Amino acid sequence: MRATDIMLVGPAGKPTGGIAQYIREQRQRLGDGVSVRVYDVAVDDTDSLSAFLWAALQAVWQVLCFPFRRPPDVLHVHSSHWYSFFQSSLYVFFASVVWEVPVVFHIHGSSFDSFVQSDSRLLRWYQSLVFEHCDNVIVLSEYWQEIIGPRVGEEKTTVLPNAVDPDEYEPEYGARPPHVVFVSNHIERKGIREFTEAVDELLARGEDCRVTIAGSGPLSHLAENLAERHPEVTYEGYVSEERKRELLCEGSVFVLPTHAENLPIALLEAMAGGNALLTTTVGAIPSLIDGNGVLVAPGDADSLAANLSDLINDPEQVDAMGARSRAQVEREYSWPVTVERLEELYRRLQH
Secondary structure, three states: OOOEEEEEEEOOOOOOOHHHHHHHHHHHHOOOOEEEEEEEOOOOOOOOHHHHHHHHHHHHHHHHHHHHOOOOOEEEEEEOOOHHHHHHHHHHHHHHHHHOOOEEEEEOOOOHHHHHOOOOHHHHHHHHHHHHOOOEEEEOOHHHHHHHHHHHOHHHEEEOOOOEOHHHOOOOOOOOOOEEEEEOOOOHHHOHHHHHHHHHHHHHOOOOOEEEEEOOOOOHHHHHHHHHHOOOEEEEEOOOHHHHHHHHHHOOEEEEOOOOOOOOHHHHHHHHOOOEEEEEOOOOHHHHOOOOEEEEOOOOHHHHHHHHHHHHOOHHHHHHHHHHHHHHHHHHOEHHHHHHHHHHHHHHHOO
16 A cells, blocks of 8 residues: 655754754654655744845745645645744645645644734634635644634644653653753743743752753843852753753753743653643643643743742652653653554545
8 A cells, every 4th residue: 555645844944943843753753654755944044134035035936846846645734823824825725726635734833822813804814714725723732722723613623732752761850959950942932031030039048959051042141140140050052952851851840931832842851851840821831731840920030939949849749740741741742642643634634
């Protein structure tokens, strides 16, 4: 029997980013009954006018080249909001109207909820047009199904969370004092400012913990300054995937005080590493918390500090939360579970 030919469309060539990481894993892990091709629509960063114009030319060239590819059995488009959505819509329309093949539209993006609930009638009409040309829309949690389902139709919506490979992580429990870890981009949205303020407050009053911060960005000076003031804090800057996994396995509490998210892979990776989670009530994040962590409101440094203090002063409870995180990710958020559901969806769309 011929393998099902799947074409994945998305920014696969990006060195970082959740969508690119997902596409790479998906391509690698889909089973023998599926043949996978990737159409990369990544463009260079647009940090200047000339860079923006170059990125626009890249995007136009990608669209022009797409019709010359061999039509797949199923097109699987990975998309975020705004620019990513408009870019993705062109591939949706072509595959649906010209190739007449089933289209799966996979929604990522931290602010897709506000995007799809826009007050603009024109934008909402265009979104509905795109959804009408999709055979199935994948969302990452029940929260996103409640937001997007009424626009798409419940029968066309599939809830499929992000996934990680727990076998790549070997948790190390029992760190004394507890080891607090932050690994993310150093931008306002990820809450690096509130995190450094909270840690500064705790260490200034003599709380006992070890803190490691990794990642980079325009606010990295906050991490650098914190490490200079407190010997308990280590700032490692940008780290490799291997080093990131090591940090997550060494960690006791993973902190992500983000302001907006869909279902962050970073939290799933931290769960696989056996961490208790301290994060926020945004997007689909609350669906991850079931006795394995604590939720706070985004932007609230005082609440973050208070809850972090409670965790680091109860290391036995932190270890129990970390073990619960690990069990939960194995049960619900592992790649074998995701692959089985994806392949079933592809089979269903072909009949």
